[in-house]
Amino acid sequence: MKSIIKIGIIGCGGIAMGKHLPSLSKLEAVEVVAFCDVFVEQAQKACEQFGAPGAKVYDSYAELLSNAEIEVVHVCTANDTHAEISIAALQAGKHVMCEKPMAITAADAKRMVEAAEQAGKKLTIGYNNRFRSDSMLLKKMCKEGQLGEIYYAKAHAVRRRGVPTWGVFLDKEKQGGGPLIDIGTHALDLTLWLMDNYEPSVVLGSAFHKLSKRANAANAWGSWDPEKFKVEDSAFGMIKMKNGATIMLEASWALNNLDTREARTTLCGTEGGADMVDGLRINGEMHGKLYENHFKLDPKGADFYEGKKESMQDVEMRMWIDAIIHDREPVVTPKQAFVVSQILEAIYESAKTGEAIYFD
CATH class of the missing domain: 3.40.50.720 (NAD(P)-binding Rossmann-like Domain)
Known part of the structure; x- marks a missing residue:
């Protein structure tokens, strides 16, 4: 033993x-x-x-x-x-x-x-977030080909006002960036993993410092200090993969948007689609009719054994x-996580230069 x-x-x-x-x-x-x-x-x-x-x-x-x-x-x-x-x-x-x-x-x-x-x-x-019940069920469906070829996806990491004001979150040198590298990284990892596609071709990105300049702003964890807010408050990227599949990534800590989903994905395939709105929703066509299946799953946990639950952690x-x-x-795997890092860096570089970033 x-x-x-x-x-x-x-x-x-x-x-x-x-x-x-x-x-x-x-x-x-x-x-x-x-x-x-x-x-x-x-x-x-x-x-x-x-x-x-x-x-x-x-x-x-x-x-x-x-x-x-x-x-x-x-x-x-x-x-x-x-x-x-x-x-x-x-x-x-x-x-x-x-x-x-x-x-x-x-x-x-x-x-x-x-x-x-x-x-x-x-x-x-x-x-x-790969270990959530909705993520693991969707992964099985993708592996079984229930969505077909996934050629379009959205990676969601949007907070309306959820700027972490403690620690080093607003420090670009220590953190490397803001919401893109903090929560956008989860959404991107989840999307790439479900698609099983790790070959990016070109990335175009934008990063904004708009709401971060406001003093006394409404925020879940108290107002931030604009002078200390050295990272972006939101960032967006379009990632085209070598097989032509396209991913749109949205990441924000502060955005005037009511569609606030974090570490979620939307997948569109040739045989069906999926999203993570209020559980897991699968849509498609069968016998000439459109269908929609809604799985009410606990996104924070997963079934384990004898009816017991485990948290995703x-x-x-x-x-x-x-x-x-x-x-x-x-x-x-480290190689999968490396591709996530490559794409995040490309979005930041594209945002800085205004140019598309191409991969070999």
């Missing part, structure tokens, strides 16, 4: 405390034995709440990586450190789950892919650990 998998957490802020650690704590096959944060008190708090007996606290990720008993590392730090820490962890012989986005540049994302291949270790990225962590135990490819 395989021994318990020892895990180290690097970055003990909100994403670690709200997602990774609660879900990992439900798994019998793992123990979290190391916690690292530049703010040691945060690491200590996480250790007290989720640590295995004898778990250690670090203020240096290099020291944590030198701990030979750690087999798996979760990188839950600011975006600009994802590549540096993940590559170091892989080179230290650890399997790595890195939070999204993979990196703030495509070049760094590629380095992460290469490091995983060279180390012979598993690398995955935290695109947890719980499913994500369970399947990640299963991939390690059974030596399988993770659901989110």
Whole structure:
């Protein structure tokens, strides 16, 4: 029987405390034995709440990586450190789950892919929306060909007023961008995965700094400081794939729009279509008649066993650990996440230059 998998957490802020650690704590096959944060008190708090007996606290990720008993590392730090820490962890012989986005540049994302291949270790990225019940059902339908050839899609990541005003979200240097790299990345990943299409041809994008200039603006988390709002407030992209399929991506934290869908997709195929409005809706034609099927699914969870439910985060962590135990490819592969990073970077570059960005 395989021994318990020892895990180290690097970055003990909100994403670690709200997602990774609660879900990992439900798994019998793992123990979290190391916690690292530049703010040691945060690491200590996480250790007290989720640590295995004898778990250690670090203020240096290099020291944590030198701990030979750690087999798996979760990188839950600011975006600009994802590549540096993940590559170091892989080179230290650890399997790595890195939070999204993979990196703030495509070049760094590629380095992460290469490091995983060279180390012979598993690398995955935290695109947890793949593990929702509606996402997993739609993936099965797509694989079975129920939609036919998917040639047009929309990736939705729109908030009317949902600007995160804490942490480094508004800091372009640390975050790499605004809503496009923050929530647009989820919508794009979900859409590419469902289409099973990872060959972009050309990208045209726009990014706006419009509502971010307003002082005392209405916002779910309180007004933002326009002087500190250094990233876009909305961004949009048109992605044409090598097979001709086209994806429209919309991402905003602040937009005068009532159609607010986040981490959702709309797919149009030769045999049918799908969207994620109030559950999962499938439409098509049968025996000369148009039909519409509506699946009322809980988008936050999925059926597991004996009528029990798992949150999408719980499913994500369970399947990640299963991939390690059974030596399988993770659901989110590094090469898939690299293409997401390439497209996001192309949208930003197109927005800056006003030109279409072509892929080789």
